[in-house]
Amino acid sequence: MDDAANFPVRHRKFSLETKGNKTEIVICSYEDHILVIATQIGAMGTILHARKEEGMSVEPTFSVSVIFGKRDEPMLIATARRLIDHISSFVPSKPLVLSLGLKDHSSETLKEIVAAVIDNRLW
């Protein structure tokens, strides 16, 4: 598949099992964004956008918001915040588009997803 080698967008696909649910994860690295899709329901679910703010202070600040889907689940926002924190320490200028289509929003599941994404990262 030499097409895959020449394609400008790299992607990685894998799955993990948490609490009896199979989670499919796809990570794509575009020129100016990172896209992470984590789905248990066969759909993209809630889509969040997270980016590091350009600021003057020493401490980095992040802007995380839900752009599509559930807006009342703080754990999803926390997940995006955790991931953009990690991403921005490697590629500071790339915002994150995170899609979470999950059956359960427990912190164990989300932690495992974050760990798996970081393990398989493309940045």
Place this chain on the structure above:
Amino acid sequence: METEYDQVLHSVAQVKIADQINDSGDVNRDEDGVKVSCFTEVFDDVTLQFQIIRLTKQIYVWIGYNSAKFGNLYAAASTRPSNTVSVTSVLGGTSDNTGSGIARRLVMKAGLNIILACNIPKNNPLLEAKAEKMLIRKLIDLGYTMPTPLRAT
């Protein structure tokens, strides 16, 4: 002769037309989950890149024009009572609608909800149309489309 005729009628009546509501066979096809397809088309001096991620109940598509930028994100779905298709801009693209038409027509063809990311510049309807045509052809090749379109046009 009548009996033969009756027999033929009987057997024709028993032939079951393949159920067209069973769209894209998502029961037998994608039980094992997500499929990612990437391909590039070059024509004139323009390079269009396509990435199709097929989830069980949705399709995510990225269209890249000469670059790997993410572009504007649109979500499109059919709304239930009348089967018309609604599309909304999710990220970027609020003042130009490049890509929203593509998203809408993809839903009509595929019968699944579509999330489309597209960085085609605005005011380029020919390019949009070309990209859409290639995309639909690829979707048909991959078997992600419904046999009958969502809405008779």
